[in-house]
Amino acid sequence: MARVAITELSKLYDGGGEPAVKDLSLTVGNGEFMVLLGPSGCGKSSVLRMIAGLEPITSGKIAIDGEIVNEIPAKDRDIAMVFQSYALYPHMDVFNNLAFGLRRRGIAKTEIERRVQGAASKLGLLPFLKRKPHALSGGQRQRVALGRAIVREPKVFLFDEPLSNLDAALRVSMRNELIRQQREMGITAIYVTHDQVEAMTMGHRICIMNKGEVIQIGKPLEVYRNPANTFVARFLGNPPMNLVPTSVEPDGGAYQLRVGGMSLPTDCWPAETLSRLGGKALLGIRPEDLYETAQRPDERRRIAIARAHVIAVEPLGAETLIILSLEGAAEEVTMRSGRETRLRPGDNATIELDLAAAHLFDPKTAQVIPPVHEEREARWAKAE
Amino acid sequence: MTERALRQRAATPSPPLALDARRASRATLIILLAPALLLYAAFMVYPVLRTFWNSVHTIKPNNVPAFVGLDNFRALLGHDWVFWKAVGNTAIFAIVATIADVLGGLLLALALFSRVPFARFLRVVWFTPVLMSYVVVGIIWVWIYDYDWGLANVILRAVGLGGFEQSWLGDPRTALWSVMVTHIWKWLGFNMIIFLAALYALPVDVLGAAELDNCGWFAKLIHIIIPMLKPTILNLTVLSFVGKMMIFDLVWIMTGGGPLWSTETVSTYVYKRAFDWNTFDLGYPSAIAVLWFLIILVFIFALTQIMRQRERLEF
Amino acid sequence: MKPPSAVEPSAAKGIAYLRGAPLMAFALIYTIVSGGPFLWVAMMSLRTTPEIFASPYALPSSIHWEKFVDAWTKSNYGTYFWNSTIVVVTAVALLTVIGAMVAHCLARYRFRGNRLVRFVILSGMILPPQLMILSLFQILLEYHLYNTLTGLIIVYVAGHLAITVYILEGFFAQIPQDLFDAARLDGYSDLEIFWRITLPIGVPALFTTVTLNFIILWNEFLYAVVLLTEDDKRTLPLGIMHFMGNHQLDVGMVATGLMIAIGPVILLYAFFSETMIRGMTAGAVR
Numbered sequence: 013m014a015r016v017a018i019t020e021l022s023k024l025y026d027g028g029g030e031p032a033v034k035d036l037s038l039t040v041g042n043g044e045f046m047v048l049l050g051p052s053g054c055g056k057s058s059v060l061r062m063i064a065g066l067e068p069i070t071s072g073k074i075a076i077d078g079e080i081v082n083e084i085p086a087k088d089r090d091i092a093m094v095f096q097s098y099a100l101y102p103h104m105d106v107f108n109n110l111a112f113g114l115r116r117r118g119i120a121k122t123e124i125e126r127r128v129q130g131a132a133s134k135l136g137l138l139p140f141l142k143r144k145p146h147a148l149s150g151g152q153r154q155r156v157a158l159g160r161a162i163v164r165e166p167k168v169f170l171f172d173e174p175l176s177n178l179d180a181a182l183r184v185s186m187r188n189e190l191i192r193q194q195r196e197m198g199i200t201a202i203y204v205t206h207d208q209v210e211a212m213t214m215g216h217r218i219c220i221m222n223k224g225e226v227i228q229i230g231k232p233l234e235v236y237r238n239p240a241n242t243f244v245a246r247f248l249g250n251p252p253m254n255l256v257p258t259s260v261e262p263d264g265g266a267y268q269l270r271v272g273g274m275s276l277p278t279d280c281w282p283a284e285t286l287s288r289l290g291g292k293a294l295l296g297i298r299p300e301d302l303y304e305t306a307q308r309p310d311e312r313r314r315i316a317i318a319r320a321h322v323i324a325v326e327p328l329g330a331e332t333l334i335i336l337s338l339e340g341a342a343e344e345v346t347m348r349s350g351r352e353t354r355l356r357p358g359d360n361a362t363i364e365l366d367l368a369a370a371h372l373f374d375p376k377t378a379q380v381i382p383p384v385h386e387e388r389e390a391r392w393a394k395a396e
Numbered sequence: 397m398t399e400r401a402l403r404q405r406a407a408t409p410s411p412p413l414a415l416d417a418r419r420a421s422r423a424t425l426i427i428l429l430a431p432a433l434l435l436y437a438a439f440m441v442y443p444v445l446r447t448f449w450n451s452v453h454t455i456k457p458n459n460v461p462a463f464v465g466l467d468n469f470r471a472l473l474g475h476d477w478v479f480w481k482a483v484g485n486t487a488i489f490a491i492v493a494t495i496a497d498v499l500g501g502l503l504l505a506l507a508l509f510s511r512v513p514f515a516r517f518l519r520v521v522w523f524t525p526v527l528m529s530y531v532v533v534g535i536i537w538v539w540i541y542d543y544d545w546g547l548a549n550v551i552l553r554a555v556g557l558g559g560f561e562q563s564w565l566g567d568p569r570t571a572l573w574s575v576m577v578t579h580i581w582k583w584l585g586f587n588m589i590i591f592l593a594a595l596y597a598l599p600v601d602v603l604g605a606a607e608l609d610n611c612g613w614f615a616k617l618i619h620i621i622i623p624m625l626k627p628t629i630l631n632l633t634v635l636s637f638v639g640k641m642m643i644f645d646l647v648w649i650m651t652g653g654g655p656l657w658s659t660e661t662v663s664t665y666v667y668k669r670a671f672d673w674n675t676f677d678l679g680y681p682s683a684i685a686v687l688w689f690l691i692i693l694v695f696i697f698a699l700t701q702i703m704r705q706r707e708r709l710e711f
Numbered sequence: 712m713k714p715p716s717a718v719e720p721s722a723a724k725g726i727a728y729l730r731g732a733p734l735m736a737f738a739l740i741y742t743i744v745s746g747g748p749f750l751w752v753a754m755m756s757l758r759t760t761p762e763i764f765a766s767p768y769a770l771p772s773s774i775h776w777e778k779f780v781d782a783w784t785k786s787n788y789g790t791y792f793w794n795s796t797i798v799v800v801t802a803v804a805l806l807t808v809i810g811a812m813v814a815h816c817l818a819r820y821r822f823r824g825n826r827l828v829r830f831v832i833l834s835g836m837i838l839p840p841q842l843m844i845l846s847l848f849q850i851l852l853e854y855h856l857y858n859t860l861t862g863l864i865i866v867y868v869a870g871h872l873a874i875t876v877y878i879l880e881g882f883f884a885q886i887p888q889d890l891f892d893a894a895r896l897d898g899y900s901d902l903e904i905f906w907r908i909t910l911p912i913g914v915p916a917l918f919t920t921v922t923l924n925f926i927i928l929w930n931e932f933l934y935a936v937v938l939l940t941e942d943d944k945r946t947l948p949l950g951i952m953h954f955m956g957n958h959q960l961d962v963g964m965v966a967t968g969l970m971i972a973i974g975p976v977i978l979l980y981a982f983f984s985e986t987m988i989r990g991m992t993a994g995a996v997r
Contacts, residue, residue: 086608087612089608091608100602102624113610117610164609418821419821420819420820420901425822428813428815432832436832436872439843440835440838440870510734512735520980524980527976528976529931529932531972532951540748550767581745590992632995642839645932645933648936667937685842
């Protein structure tokens, strides 16, 4: 068990170009499950490989339990990693794949036997101990890779998109298996993925990265509810958050947001911040915060009413996505609706918009405009 | 319709010929294949068959070939001690040089693989001997082995080991080994390139996993890299071994099989018996060639059988 | 918890450097071993024999370019060079065309005898030259092709067809069948398909076999030594051997001859090293 502290880590590959990782700082607490989430090429795998010691560090520090490991070779860091490709030893059977790392560390034979049997029975690998990797299915190989990390009982687990080569059903069960093992053993884990469902369900905290930089760190729901900028807003959530350009217009002492023909009050946001926007803002609203009239569940919410035109209806079974264009505005927005809807393409509809759940972004910096504190608090107090 | 007619109908290809993309008209096939097949029939198949025929005849210039049955083979296996000497030399050559080629090639490839500076340049230089003809290589090394001014003796004298100086190619005790060194020198680069390609094809993640499993570079080499290179090692061993069973050029150029048969190989002996022998008989050397071919065939068959039984490594 | 480690980056780099030193030394030594002999010959080719015997490993004191002129005109190297060029260029061209035709058939079409044709042609790869050389000698004599460049060219083409077809078929088989189906729907005939689809797409593979065959045939010795005996028919390797035999002691001139033989290869290698390495190893990588 260990604490991993990363300070101003950067990675520049030979051949120049943009750095793959830029001044990244991150602390992963003892026993914590941290997810690094970002689109492919955002540098998250580079971070992982630098923590493992498989890639040299350009600048910055990585410390495990306070000890700086920059110059310590991978083999002496006491870290176990599960690779996307599983990286099983093709010439060894399952037993030896699991036992190899223990033997290399001079662990007694009986102890090796005990740990391998233990891990194999936990992961349901007992019938396959004498098989070589090429005779195993994808899910079984995945288990062996996980088992190889578990038997080591290392200070830190690293996972590099370990589930991305599995089919959908297997992915869900392996996800739960993995969470269970980590929570049971209490070993610090860093998990890289581009899959937001994995990030939301597995991590104690998630760290969202883009272009080599940390965008936002926080608990999954916290980040989902309070995205720091438009990147996080669009990246988390499926379908992504709607971002509608609005104009910010003075109205007496306060301001109003205008979207097409509709005016919205702005009492969630401090007036002085709004005054500095230069008249333009992006209104962010998640598809689940738009309602067909009369389907709204909670009377107490702050509601704005908008007129819209239905462009498309996508029934997904458990829910229905409705693509709308707001009256007087060019943008299309997506609304998440229930299993049944009466709306059909071409209809004109009145929709309701939960203003308390809306976000406002500065279009120049893409950063969120922090809402008035007590309004925000009150909002989640009501929601939870 | 009779049963037979039905069967005939079933046997005729149902889709029209022109629509089956994997079929070509007979004319196309003839145009594309005829040159190769004619050439092959006249200059590969016919010569091979004729060598087999020759091997049971005595063929002297201006004489009608005389059928001698298996006499040539009997003489060969019975009391031709030069043949047995040549077999021994060829076997030593094939075994020792093959081992040296494969191990040396692996060593060079590992040197380039472990991020030595200027690796691209070194790879090009180290490969150069592979491109040179045996004549060029042979003559250069004849000079290097020269007793008076050859590099080998010059270096020995320079470091005070003048007592070890040799007539490298002139002494029956050292001649075969000297030719072998030259042959290994010429082919190391070839094995190096094949190994290098195989090394770069190894999955990076597996090597990374080995590092995390507490393997330094040597442990990684022994436990991971070499086992995973096994198919390449076997492949190169077969290729190298079979090639050396047929060795002719370098020996012929450097020593002509001498001194005192000490470098005679099966192939140089075939040539000698055919063109440099006072019997002027083509039948006897043909018998040697046939016998040796059959032995090579057995080796190829045995070695590929061994390889086929290996489990395939997938990564 | 341990205090922060005090490993200085520079000290660690020093250790890494020390570990790299034996590797560097090894690389340097083997570079000298593999490349040195050629540099030595290059130097000797520019020095006269008396100079060489006075000091075999010295640098040229004055450069004797005229030795190349002498070798070319007086010692018949010019003839050897042209013979080699004619034989190699013709044989490589024929090999490429005939080999591509066979490879296309084997890779593309299913026909009766398909497996037999493949077996017969590819078995040429394991036939030792010694098995054919004696009877080829007889056969060429009978066809009046003995001691002719034509005879040697034919033997070369027959002998190297197997490896050429092997490499080309492997490549052609990877061209997607859809492309051929599309061409057929567009009304191309079989021969047009070969000419306009297979060949243009197969250029990289053709390049590989051209390189491989060029190097091997340029260096070929065994067939040439058996099938050519007249001096004005000799190819370069034979010519050098012949010259060496007659002028054992004229080391300077032999060195010049060697440079003439390896010159074209070295020159091509300087520009196309990657292609040539790939070509020479093409048959061995699976």
